[in-house]
Amino acid sequence: MSVGEVAAGTLLLIGVASFAFTSIGLLVSRNVYDQIHFLAPGSIVGSLAICAAVVVHEGFSQSAAKAILIVILLLISNPILSHATARAARVRRQQKLPLKAADD
Amino acid sequence: MIGLVAAGAIFLGLWLLFVFQISLSELIAGIVASAATLFAAWKMLRTVPTCFEPRARWVAQVWRIPGMICTDIWLLVKHLIRRASGRPSRSSFETAPLRPAKGQCRAASQRALATLLFSIAPNSVVLRIDAQTGEVLFHQLEPAPVPEVLRSLEA
Amino acid sequence: MWTLAVIGLLVCMSGAFIRCAHGDTVSRLVALEAGSSMCIMILLALGEAYHRVPFVDLALTLALLSFGAGLVFARFLERWL
Numbered sequence: 001m002s003v004g005e006v007a008a009g010t011l012l013l014i015g016v017a018s019f020a021f022t023s024i025g026l027l028v029s030r031n032v033y034d035q036i037h038f039l040a041p042g043s044i045v046g047s048l049a050i051c052a053a054v055v056v057h058e059g060f061s062q063s064a065a066k067a068i069l070i071v072i073l074l075l076i077s078n079p080i081l082s083h084a085t086a087r088a089a090r091v092r093r094q095q096k097l098p099l100k101a102a103d104d
Numbered sequence: 105m106i107g108l109v110a111a112g113a114i115f116l117g118l119w120l121l122f123v124f125q126i127s128l129s130e131l132i133a134g135i136v137a138s139a140a141t142l143f144a145a146w147k148m149l150r151t152v153p154t155c156f157e158p159r160a161r162w163v164a165q166v167w168r169i170p171g172m173i174c175t176d177i178w179l180l181v182k183h184l185i186r187r188a189s190g191r192p193s194r195s196s197f198e199t200a201p202l203r204p205a206k207g208q209c210r211a212a213s214q215r216a217l218a219t220l221l222f223s224i225a226p227n228s229v230v231l232r233i234d235a236q237t238g239e240v241l242f243h244q245l246e247p248a249p250v251p252e253v254l255r256s257l258e259a
Numbered sequence: 260m261w262t263l264a265v266i267g268l269l270v271c272m273s274g275a276f277i278r279c280a281h282g283d284t285v286s287r288l289v290a291l292e293a294g295s296s297m298c299i300m301i302l303l304a305l306g307e308a309y310h311r312v313p314f315v316d317l318a319l320t321l322a323l324l325s326f327g328a329g330l331v332f333a334r335f336l337e338r339w340l
Contacts, residue, residue, distance in 0.1 A: 008260070009260050012261070015264070016264055016268060019296075019300065020270075021180075021181075022271070022293055022297075023271040023272070023275060024188075025180070026278045026290060027277060027278060028184065028187045032285045032286045033229070033243045034193055034195050036229055036243075037226050037229065037245045039296070040173075040176075041180060041226060042271075042296050042297065044224075044226070046300065050264070050304065051303070054303060062312055062315075063312055066121075066316065066318075067315065069118075069122075070318055070319055070322050073326065074322060075224075078224070079220050079221075080220065080330070081329045081330065083223045083230050084333035085288055085289055085292070086230075086231050086243060087337065088336045090231050092337065
């Protein structure tokens with residue numbers, strides 16, 4: 001196995017482990033707000049690692065360029081989706097958004 | 105106008121990246137597609153006015169993101185170990201102050217950037233930023249001090 | 260190597276499936292968003308495993324659409340459903 005393949009394999013392992021972390025977090029979390037936090041490890045670390053594995057494996061190619069676009073998109077969309085989902089959960093529960101944390 | 109032209113150039117560049125070749129036919133296809141996208145965007149912006157005018161030093165705060173992600177991933181690991189060993193979660197709703205910027209557009213841009221930069225770190229998710237008082241309501245998985253990024257986004 | 264990664268990601272997706280099957284409405288949305296990002300990576304890894312570039316195009320399309328879908332679902336759950 002070449003150095004590139006070892007590097008790609010290591011990055012793939014990190015990526016899959018991040019998504020496993022997300023999956024376990026989703027299962028053990030007690031409420032929806034805790035679950036939302038566990039979207040980030042997969043979407044950020046996992047996607048970065050797997051796309052880096054593609055870039056290392058392919059070099060500069062069509063697949064690598066598209067993988068980089070996918071990572072940029074996931075990095076931007078994760079906080080936006082987390083915020084929108086948390087806000088929706090809060091509004092559904094409270095029927096309004098309170099201004100103070102003590103209103104929870 | 106300059107913004108539209110710049111956006112058109114970016115769309116064309118993205119199309120050429122997508123097809124991964126520079127030929128006359130792809131260039132023409134990209135120009136047609138970019139023109140259609142720009143027209144749709146222009147029509148939409150006429151009916152739903154939006155503005156985004158952040159200060160340069162606010163946008164520059166993106167350098168903090170990798171450090172925030174690394175520290176917060178460790179906090180998530182600690183939380184998962186705590187939950188897996190049967191101990192209760194220590195997640196909570198918290199508030200933090202954010203002095204609002206002057207001007208409706210600038211203040212809206214400040215709130216958007218604060219939501220993005222604060223929520224990108226795994227340990228905290230912004231629920232709401234009050235437009236008048238600037239109070240940030242967020243949910244934290246593990247207790248941690250408010251990140252510096254919020255202070256850097258103040259007017 | 261890539262096929263093993265796909266199998267690993269599919270196993271991880273089972274967690275999202277379970278949360279989608281049992282949970283309140285917004286929890287299911289969170290599980291859907293997690294499952295979407297895993298699906299994107301599965302498509303990317305499959306494209307590498309079988310040397311098919313169109314799978315990477317599918318992954319990019321799914322990334323765009325799942326972002327929009329997540330926002331639409333969140334808005335609908337907030338206001339109308």
